[in-house]
Amino acid sequence: MEQERPDTEDALVALIERVQKTGYHFTTVTPASHARVNGRPDAAWARDLRDILGWTRPFHEEIVAPELLAAMRCARVVEPVDGGLRATIRLSSLDGELFLHSAYPPSPMDAVFFGPDTKRFVSAVTAHLAERKAPIRRAVDIGAGSGAAGIAVAKRAKGAEVLLVDINPAALRAGRINARAAGVGNIVLQQSNLLREVEGHFDLIVSNPPFMIDRSGRTYRHGGGAYGEGLSLAVVEAAAERLAPGGSLVLFTGSVIVHGEDLFCDAALAVCAQAGLQVTYREFDPDAYSEELDDPAYAVADRIALVVLTATRPA
Known part of the structure; x- marks a missing residue:
């Protein structure tokens, strides 16, 4: 835009x-x-x-x-x-x-993406909020895109400061417009690569980072790493440093399963264990984006699973 x-x-x-x-x-x-x-x-x-x-x-x-x-x-x-x-x-x-x-097709390098994963992500976040008992004073949506998840949090935690963070200026504009249209006033927008330009700790961190291998390097799609897991793992590492006591990370992402092994899960759980975080991890959908498997970058992949990782720092 x-x-x-x-x-x-x-x-x-x-x-x-x-x-x-x-x-x-x-x-x-x-x-x-x-x-x-x-x-x-x-x-x-x-x-x-x-x-x-x-x-x-x-x-x-x-x-x-x-x-x-x-x-x-x-x-x-x-x-x-x-x-x-x-x-x-x-x-x-x-x-x-x-x-x-x-607009379709979302081919520009700075496209603001919204799709079925946005709905799945918001569903995972709102389910966590429905179960959560501790108050939320400060929350952040990392790689917020349209701002859908952060806005969902802001609507349900009206006393909280909710940051929409993205490296893409076009996404921040979309998030600001969408927040205004939704009538939520407790939103703060910040251009940042992950949390590098943001200070402080958070009671809730949510993220649906890019997880594909995208040869064009589009911001909304390319996850980096060997199989697109690079940004997702970086979000887990950021949360391990910045979650407040009692704070939680809700991460919705994709994981490439290689020869039956979930390599992202292994790496993410190791980071959480080192930080003393309590973790749940589940496959939301065992087989998504099957058309991507035709790309040579996925030559050894069995499948692409959609997963939800929730990590909580004990109070």
Whole structure:
């Protein structure tokens, strides 16, 4: 997304609120599924608002209510294409809110990603919050992207300071806009590589870091390390240093299983054991993103599992 002026951000918040009032709802799928659905013969042009702001299909302006099209233009989120127009953002539904993120395909280096893993991640975070008894005074969402998880925390821990941290300025803009649209005021935005530019300790750290091997090196997707686990392990290491007594890390990530071994699990548990953290680790989904296994980078991989690691420092 392009650099936003303050007045453009106001217009984007107003647009989200206007779209919300229409009853709009959209569940974002993976890019692979998105490509398949948009490749159907009847999907060449948008027929409704979901096609425009969800599926990123080109549209003819007469299918949009004039006041809504004016709001889109005011927010600077439409661009001309051959024979019509195209939205430059998407809006996705989660936790009773609409979240602004990058249009399809999310190919720019600074794309703000939102997909099925966002929903899974927020589900893991809210489940932890429902079980947690200790108060949250300070929380951080590392690699916050659209801010969905941090905003979910801020809605449920209204007295807490909740930081949205990301290395990507475009993600921080999206997080700020989404927080405003959700009506949460206890959000602080900070550009940072992990927690390097952030001080202090936290009662709750949540993160859904990139975990793929991405040859383009896109910020939202490339995890680094041998199999994409580098950033996930770095989050565990940061949490081991910065969790307050009684504080917890909720990490949702992917782990490449090689010859039956979960190498990320072994490394993460070793870090937690050294720091004296109590850990639970489970496979959320044993086999995800199977199309990635065709990449030579995964030549020895059995599968890519989605996992949830929760680590807690004793009070």
